[in-house]
Amino acid sequence: MNPIQILVWEGQHDFAKRLERCLNREDSPEILRYDEEAEHPSSDAPMEAEIAFISTSALRRYDRNHLAWERIQGIPVIWVGSGDQSVYTATSVSDRVVLPAYFNCASLEAVLRHTLRSSPRFGENAQTGISVEPEKPHAELPLHKEGSFLYQAACMQQLVANSRLYGALSVSVLIRGGSGTGKEHIARMVADAHPEYRNGPFVAVNCAAIPDTLFESMFFGHIKGSFTGAVRDHTGYFRDAHKGTLYLDEIGDLPFSQQVKLLRALDDGMIHPVGSSEAIKTDFRLVTATNRPLNRMIQEGTFRLDFYHRIAVVELYVPTLQERGPEEKHLLFNAAMRQSLNLYAQEVCELPDLPLWLKEWVFSYSFPGNVRELYNKAARMAAYYLGHHRFEQAECLHLLCTEAMECETPEQDELPDFSSRTEERSQVLQALEKNQWRRSETADALGWSRKTLWLKMKKYGLSD
Numbered sequence: 487m488n489p490i491q492i493l494v495w496e497g498q499h500d501f502a503k504r505l506e507r508c509l510n511r512e513d514s515p516e517i518l519r520y521d522e523e524a525e526h527p528s529s530d531a532p533m534e535a536e537i538a539f540i541s542t543s544a545l546r547r548y549d550r551n552h553l554a555w556e557r558i559q560g561i562p563v564i565w566v567g568s569g570d571q572s573v574y575t576a577t578s579v580s581d582r583v584v585l586p587a588y589f590n591c592a593s594l595e596a597v598l599r600h601t602l603r604s605s606p607r608f609g610e611n612a613q614t615g616i617s618v619e620p621e622k623p624h625a626e627l628p629l630h631k632e633g634s635f636l637y638q639a640a641c642m643q644q645l646v647a648n649s650r651l652y653g654a655l656s657v658s659v660l661i662r663g664g665s666g667t668g669k670e671h672i673a674r675m676v677a678d679a680h681p682e683y684r685n686g687p688f689v690a691v692n693c694a695a696i697p698d699t700l701f702e703s704m705f706f707g708h709i710k711g712s713f714t715g716a717v718r719d720h721t722g723y724f725r726d727a728h729k730g731t732l733y734l735d736e737i738g739d740l741p742f743s744q745q746v747k748l749l750r751a752l753d754d755g756m757i758h759p760v761g762s763s764e765a766i767k768t769d770f771r772l773v774t775a776t777n778r779p780l781n782r783m784i785q786e787g788t789f790r791l792d793f794y795h796r797i798a799v800v801e802l803y804v805p806t807l808q809e810r811g812p813e814e815k816h817l818l819f820n821a822a823m824r825q826s827l828n829l830y831a832q833e834v835c836e837l838p839d840l841p842l843w844l845k846e847w848v849f850s851y852s853f854p855g856n857v858r859e860l861y862n863k864a865a866r867m868a869a870y871y872l873g874h875h876r877f878e879q880a881e882c883l884h885l886l887c888t889e890a891m892e893c894e895t896p897e898q899d900e901l902p903d904f905s906s907r908t909e910e911r912s913q914v915l916q917a918l919e920k921n922q923w924r925r926s927e928t929a930d931a932l933g934w935s936r937k938t939l940w941l942k943m944k945k946y947g948l949s950d
């Protein structure tokens with residue numbers, strides 16, 4: 487028997503490799519790869535392959551919808567989500583199942599089975615000649631713990647190892663990374679690694695919130711009566727951090743003029759409290775953090791190069807959640823759900839089995855707000871579960887929509903011009919009935935996206 491041919495048209499460079507890894511090797515399917523530059527399956531001639539995996543984003547480049555595609559090619563197509571939530575939301579509520587680009591073998595199997603069964607070419611009991619490797623029973627990968635800091639990915643293990651390594655030295659450390667990645671956790675890890683400074687205070691300062699007029703007093707302190715309102719002596723951050731760690735968060739937001747003043751004091755550790763002629767020696771380890779592009783700011787002249795050299799003897803980069811990979815998202819999401827369930831529930835509440843679509847959402851969503859956002863989404867799901875004792879897909883996906891996505895209001899130009907609400911409702915209803923309530927076909931018939939149809943059905947009480 488000739489090996490089955492599978493067509494892959496999906497931009498992720500390792501997609502085909504991951505596919506091969508999941509598919510049963512004894513069947514050894516032949517994978518035909520298409521990409522941007524090479525010939526692509528846009529022609530109207532039927533394709534050679536027996537099944538295709540095509541990125542949903544490919545559709546946007548052609549004036550066709552997925553049904554037209556499948557009709558022309560005459561083979562079942564598994565659409566691959568780009569990881570963009572809008573695509574996922576739009577398609578997962580319709581009868582089309584979308585495989586997330588970051589799939590695992592279990593989700594591949596589920597999507598494959600669903601697609602082949604509903605394909606006229608293969609049918610319910612069809613022998614397709616392809617199967618997914620049986621899921622090997624494997625223990626969940628261990629989630630490492632450093633206090634309340636959880637991590638698993640190799641890049642995170644390296645980061646933690648480096649934090650300990652350089653933390654033990656008396657060097658200034660700059661921590662770079664996106665918002666919500668856990669920079670403060672890393673700063674504390676660095677501080678705790680030093681044999682001496684770890685025993686002193688950890689003074690955290692948000693540099694984005696320091697008024698220019700109070701800058702010197704806040705950092706270097708003042709003596710009573712040195713200015714109006716100075717009713718008592720004030721030590722300031724430098725002296726507060728003596729023999730410990732001074733953590734300057736959002737250092738990229740420190741105005742240029744304040745950078746000079748800090749640089750002078752950091753160079754020799756000598757400070758002059760406001761209103762005092764006495765110089766005081768301070769001794770601490772400096773750790774700074776930022777999510778701003780300091781290199782670009784230096785080029786643009788908004789961040790001082792000499793100041794950068796002073797604060798960044800060692801640089802640690804905290805990867806975004808997306809860079810850590812889907813496994814880390816999955817493990818952290820479970821841990822965060824467990825934490826929220828315990829926090830919100832009146833009595834002990836075990837983590838329920840999460841439905842496949844929710845796991846896939848976690849796998850494919852990019853979490854631009856990183857771990858902070860992941861904790862927020864997990865908390866929403868935990869609160870929803872405690873209220874409903876189940877996960878209803880449409881409602882949950884709606885709760886998981888980010889604020890920036892405008893989940894509620896589809897774009898106006900996507901909507902046809904209906905003069906009244908009632909008329910629109912009956913149009914939607916008629917179209918649904920005409921298409922046997924198949925959402926993809928109905929959306930096509932109305933000339934809407936599936937997301938728009940879904941939102942309209944919710945609005946008019948037509949969804950389950």
Ligand SMILES: Nc1ncnc2c1ncn2[C@@H]1O[C@H](COP(=O)(O)OP(=O)(O)OP(=O)(O)O)[C@@H](O)[C@H]1O
Pocket residue numbers: 634635636637663664665666667668669670671672735777857858861
């Ligand atoms: N790996 C992790 N394990 C557990 N909690 C984490 C992890 N990373 C971050 N968090 C939590 O996410 C939130 C944001 O973390 P943190 O404040 O350290 O981020 P940040 O990078 O300093 O963000 P920002 O740049 O916005 O200040 C905190 O509540 C923190 O406890």
